[in-house]
């Protein structure tokens with residue numbers, strides 16, 4: 001039986017609304033950014049870039065227009081914590097965006113909400129309207145003279161790649177969601193060419209908590225390189241699925257114990273673009289310096305077919321590749337063909353090695369994170385489950 | 398399409414452009430409004446949108462063809478999108494797929510002849526702990542069972558019956 005966890009156990013539920021903003025607006029911009037830097041907070045969207053550094057770059061950029069973008073495109077397979085945050089704790093996110101606006105000198109925030117979450121839109125619009133009416137958005141926010149800030153919701157249109165920050169900006173500008181070359185980075189040349197910070201939903205919510213509870217509180221949790229708490233979206237073969245809050249640096253084994261995933265043969269950490277951790281490596285830690293994640297945890301029980309898992313992920317990437325660059329567009333197709341050969345028991349070890357080499361080329365040569373990480377699952381499944389995937393009896397379709 | 402319908406369409410588009418601003422960044426919100434009301438983006442729409450935003454129709458086509466929630470092909474009043482990603486696959490989405498095909502009499506990628514339902518696959522819908530998950534227009538259904546498929550479809554039919562010919566924007570789901 002699957003028991004959802006209670007989200008009222010999360011830190012977010014214990015942080016009083018608008019306290020973070022109150023504390024922020026009493027500080028000057030530099031102090032806020034220093035505090036975020038001191039906390040060690042790294043982006044919760046997956047890539048783990050230090051939030052303080054990002055904000056500092058955008059604050060230092062000279063421009064009379066800057067933007068704060070909240071990335072609510074949440075499309076990584078197995079991830080749903082941003083939906084839960086937006087449903088239960090959206091005010092913390094809006095506060096975090098407003099604090100970001102104050103810190104970098106932006107007057108406008110945009111929440112980019114994935115089309116699949118359209119059902120959240122009117123609820124979020126209502127919350128924003130309430131914040132405007134009560135002076136937490138609009139002109140002279142909370143009575144702070146000269147600080148104007150408002151937030152607009154923009155809808156995605158069904159493309160996973162638009163979660164990549166430069167593709168997201170393209171999409172906001174009315175273009176195809178094709179990732180740009182970086183540099184230049186959005187902190188210099190973002191939305192409409194202006195300095196822009198793009199952060200994950202959860203990142204903004206943690207900023208608010210840090211302003212309330214202090215940088216040291218956050219820094220003391222987790223590991224040296226991966227500080228603080230993190231939300232995990234857990235699904236798959238476990239007794240308790242749902243959103244969990246754990247300190248960074250938790251081992252896969254500890255996590256499995258908490259979610260009732262005893263006996264699992266592998267755990268996919270970080271979604272389709274993440275890594276498949278086999279049982280022999282369950283002592284590894286979930287942290288940016290070891291196995292990184294944006295929060296997706298998928299547990300595979302002893303009877304799961306790992307080749308079917310690899311196939312499902314590869315079909316996902318073929319569907320979602322923007323097709324702009326060759327390694328990703330062609331490479332994913334070749335890897336899927338290889339998986340189909342394995343499925344039919346018709347793949348030689350030599351060809352499998354060639355496919356792995358191709359996967360490594362894709363990691364190095366693709367233009368954006370999608371193609372750079374799409375071979376990960378295939379490569380880790382091949383590395384750890386050769387016995388399971390080679391020499392199969394052919395299956396009928 | 399009748400001349401008056403075309404005029405109505407053009408008027409709507411101009412109104413949306415006025416609402417979202419006449420620069421390029423209004424393109425996707427405007428297309429989303431058209432999609433919501435007319436269930437697809439026709440060539441005529443692309444031309445009008447291009448004219449109003451002062452860009453080339455090919456630019457509009459490029460955007461329409463990129464996004465999976467905006468499309469050239471006419472779709473049903475109810476678009477059913479069943480999640481095909483791993484966590485839902487582990488929770489038996491294949492049986493839901495089969496039952497949807499049985500009850501609608503169409504395959505994935507098709508629209509029922511009465512124009513009521515389009516059946517499509519979607520990638521992870523963010524309900525992975527409560528799969529199988531599917532969207533019907535903007536509404537999310539979780540832990541769908543083969544048996545509940547029929548009830549969900551029936552609810553759509555009833556909802557639609559009550560609004561027949563009342564202007565598609567009142568699509569209740």
Ligand SMILES: Cc1cc2nc3c(=O)[nH]c(=O)nc-3n(C[C@H](O)[C@H](O)[C@H](O)COP(=O)(O)O)c2cc1C
Pocket residue numbers: 042043044045046047048049071072073074075076160161162163164165166198199200201203368369370
């Ligand atoms: C293909 C792809 C999809 C992504 N999807 C998301 C997403 O849905 N949400 C998100 O916050 N970041 C996503 N990212 C990461 C963003 O590019 C960016 O790093 C992030 O929004 C920065 O915010 P953070 O530093 O607060 O994590 C994605 C990256 C890639 C390459």
Ligand code: SF4
Pocket residue numbers: 161178179320321322323324325326328329366367368369370371372
């Ligand atoms: S890696 Fe894939 S998704 Fe990224 S730019 Fe290249 S083709 Fe597009």
Ligand code: FES
Pocket residue numbers: 077078079480481482483484485486520521522523524525528530
């Ligand atoms: S895998 Fe189906 S909702 Fe995430």
